[in-house]
Amino acid sequence: MRTFFFLALILVGAGLWFTGFGRRLDVPALKDADLSKITSLSAQDAADLAARKGNLALESLETLSAEAATELAKRAGSLSLDGIKTLSPDVADILATHDGGLSLNGLREIPPAVAAALARHRGWLNLNGLETLPDDV
Numbered sequence: 001m002r003t004f005f006f007l008a009l010i011l012v013g014a015g016l017w018f019t020g021f022g023r024r025l026d027v028p029a030l031k032d033a034d035l036s037k038i039t040s041l042s043a044q045d046a047a048d049l050a051a052r053k054g055n056l057a058l059e060s061l062e063t064l065s066a067e068a069a070t071e072l073a074k075r076a077g078s079l080s081l082d083g084i085k086t087l088s089p090d091v092a093d094i095l096a097t098h099d100g101g102l103s104l105n106g107l108r109e110i111p112p113a114v115a116a117a118l119a120r121h122r123g124w125l126n127l128n129g130l131e132t133l134p135d136d137v
Contacts, residue, residue, distance in 0.1 A: 035057060039083070056080065057080040058080065058081055069094040076099065082104065087110075092113070095117075096120040104127055106129055109132045110130060
């Protein structure tokens, strides 16, 4: 009986350890300093963050799915995504719908399709990291 109990504890502990990797962010508990450590977002976490008041700076965010971009684009206030190095045309289309300032200073180059999408953005747009700009942009 003791062996069974001990084995059950090990299995439960292992299950908790494995599921910890898929755990959602506790967005309400996040402080602004913690936001700078986020490298990826689920769509639900993006929706929770979009509900926060004021400007949103996710400086370490490296990737952004179309689903998460859709949620972030719904928010009011500026959005700083300076950790993103590349942007797909689909995500650029979504971010262009954001009504507020948009900072993408991590982009070093910009394909024509992404430039065309971001040109439709109505708020201020920072692309201060660009090193090259294609002739057809």
